[in-house]
Amino acid sequence: MFVRKNKLCNQIVFVDGMWGTGKSILTPIVGSFKQIEKQMLNHNFEYVCTLENFDKIANSEAKSLIQLMADVALFNSMISREVNLRPFDDSGLLNNPNGLRYLKRLFKTGDATVVEEIKNDNPTLQIMTHNILQSSKLLFDTFDSLMKMIVMVRHPVYMAEHWFNYIDRVGIDLREFTLTTGENGDIPWFASGIKNYLSMKPMDKVIYGIKALMDMQDNILSEMDETRKKQILLIPFESFVLDPHKWIKKSTQLLETEDTRITYKVLKKQKCPRVKIHAGKGHSSYGFDKNLIQLSEEEDYNRRLTFIHEKATPKAINILNDLSQRYMENYDFPRKMPWEASHVHSNT
Helix, strand or coil, X not given: CCCCCCCCCXXXXXXXXCCCCCHHHHHHHHCCCCCECCCEECHXXXXXXXXXXXXXXXXXXXXXXXXXXXXXXXXXXXXXXXXXXXXXXXXXXXXXXXXXXXXXXXXXXXXHHHHHHHHHHCCEEEEECXXXXXXXXXXXXXXXXXXXXXXXXXXXXXXXXXXXXXXXHCCCCCCCCCXXXXXXXXXXXXXXXXXXXXXXXHHHHHHHHHHHHHHHHHHHHHHCCHHHHCCEEEEEHHHHHHCHHHHHHHHHHHHCCCCCHHHHHHHHXXXXXXXXXXXXCCCHHHCCXXXXXXXXXXXXXXXXXXXXXXXXXXXXXXXXXXXXXHHHHHCCCCCCCHHHCCCCCCCC
């Protein structure tokens, strides 16, 4: 049995969410808080958790590996090893706060003084992940009370277009790194239980995939005790961009830290708070079009919903309606939302 007895990383926060939930807005804001490290995008945490969740890795070895990965990530962050200098990446140095801090760290020697600095300052490692809440039992078992998780959630209609422009890359595009199953490795891990997945229309794959992850999320949360539930903060995207200060307060309370003057500079850069929930930034490769910002919220929502209706089967539309209803019932919003006034109905 492999064992990682020593622990260098004593505080860690995972900023998680499904594809297209807008978590890239949140990570630089969290990184602006006192004693929180700049976000790191590390898919290995997702891979190990998923494999362990499917009993493909022994639990004890997986726990040792996860702890070791966190320790290495924190040490590397403290000396700016592997710092992302790409100017257009969400995780890049220019798109995150305290850039000068990480440039200065490049000149550290990487000796035992770094370990002492970690012990004295007790920084919190920040890892951005995708779909890890659904298989996060390993994380909680490994880090226990030392770990927190902030999860961005979003109305499924707002995720669908992003997913539609991404889903068929899984298992095909060499630049796409989701764990896959199936004879040819072209089924996302979370879709392994979906019957006839490969023969579905792309938009049906989107809807059934979102449903699978939402079901997994609900299941793991229902199985958690109250102590663990208090280590998780679920943030609805729409509520966050309209009223970010409420969620910043909740986030700093969860992480037992404070916001800083930089926090509000980052908020402005992320175009928060907003008058319209879709008036932000996005990736054109996933369907974002800045010209659509001119639309009203209701017009934008109806455009998205019409796009889905044109490409999905009636059965999938009914599932989407159920998912939307579940989302609306689970979360509160600061004002009337565009889906409440939508004139597009299901084609049953």
